[in-house]
Amino acid sequence: MLLKSLRLGSNDLAKSRAFYDATFGALGLAPCATPEQYPIVMWDLGGVKFLLGPARNGEPCTSANGGTIIFEAESEDAVRAWHAAGLTNGGTSEGEPEAKPQARGAFGAYLRDPDGNKLGAYCGLQMG
Template sequence: MGELAYCTVGSNDLPRAKAFYDALLCVVGLAPLFEHPSGGRVYGRDGAFSFAVLGPFDGLPASSGNGSMVAFRFDSRSEVEAFHDCAIALGGLSEGGPDARGPGWYFAYCRDLDGNKLCAYCVKP
């Protein structure tokens, strides 16, 4: 059976995007693993990669996908809040601050510097 292995987002300003993600992804325990040939950076944990910010392969400008989103799962509401707060402090935009979205569901949404939508959530009864 397959499973989700990794996700990528594009950027038109890779130095700025890498600085944003270097600071934000440490909140979820991801660290830079290596530089990507596009000028981007690949992030992961324990030698396995799970996220990357890249220059698009086709050489066309990067754009955020309407309806596309990358979600990060946390164990507590305070971790969700810390991720959202960090993204906003780094210049990201809130798309819905931390709040209960259903029974035991706690979610927060933001956009990175290129408009890519990110989600932080935890589900606790």
């Protein structure tokens, strides 16, 4: 089974759009093309759709405890740019850009988006 889309909750779509446009832009992706009046925002991550929107039950969105979404970066400079863009656009640091021992020395960084979702960006991350 292949992943086609990934959806996270957002309590403020304008803040989410600004944060993800900046961080995805640092990784070479186009800005969100979803019209402003839509109840969600969406990006194409090379065949996988990444969506954010309010919780369907009307309750406030919360982040997953232990959940992290990792994005691939082309270089260490792209990881640094991703991290800096996130901090400038309402995110908080969960790990500075550096070689990560837990990832066999791959270069990565971690952020929380404006809604508290934990994200990472890595270059050189190997499976297995």
